[in-house]
Amino acid sequence: xxxxxxxxxxxxxxxxxxxxxxxxxxxxxxxxxxxxxxxxxxxxxxxxxxxxxxxxxxxxxxxxxxxxxxxxxxxxxxxxxxxxxxxxxxxxxxxxxxxxxxxxxxxxxxxxxxxxxxxxxxxxxxxxxxxxxxxxxxxxxxxxxxxxxxxxxxxxxxxxxxxxx
Numbered sequence: 456x457x458x459x460x461x462x463x464x465x466x467x468x469x470x471x472x473x474x475x476x477x478x479x480x481x482x483x484x485x486x487x488x489x490x491x492x493x494x495x496x497x498x499x500x501x502x503x504x505x506x507x508x509x510x511x512x513x514x515x516x517x518x519x520x521x522x523x524x525x526x527x528x529x530x531x532x533x534x535x536x537x538x539x540x541x542x543x544x545x546x547x548x549x550x551x552x553x554x555x556x557x558x559x560x561x562x563x564x565x566x567x568x569x570x571x572x573x574x575x576x577x578x579x580x581x582x583x584x585x586x587x588x589x590x591x592x593x594x595x596x597x598x599x600x601x602x603x604x605x606x607x608x609x610x611x612x613x614x615x616x617x618x619x620x
Contacts, residue, residue: 496543
């Protein structure tokens, strides 16, 4: 089966790299930061049987039982945590709401004040859509630049560069 990978703001190549990094972590048995079960688990399956979203499941193979969690199905209701008689579910990781770094991009800054504006790739996309070059100005200085151009045609840039920062 083929899956389409797309995102409105991240190009396909970057998404594939992100997906490959996640799969490497899973393959290398690194702990994912979502649902955790500690060593208190005795395999009673109370959590699996009481999950209202069916986000928990298990596999019994040979001499082992594997508890599985599906983050997409998980409602983060905490029922598994409340029902577990062994206090083995570490649900607080789902509540913390930490941020995972997924990509770091270079930034273009306002040429007047240095405020971060956008990535070079975003600028290129906008310029290609507008068939014009984008001026690296924040909202405040874009307004000042436009006003200067109206008041002093042909001198807007010179006024802005020497103006208030």
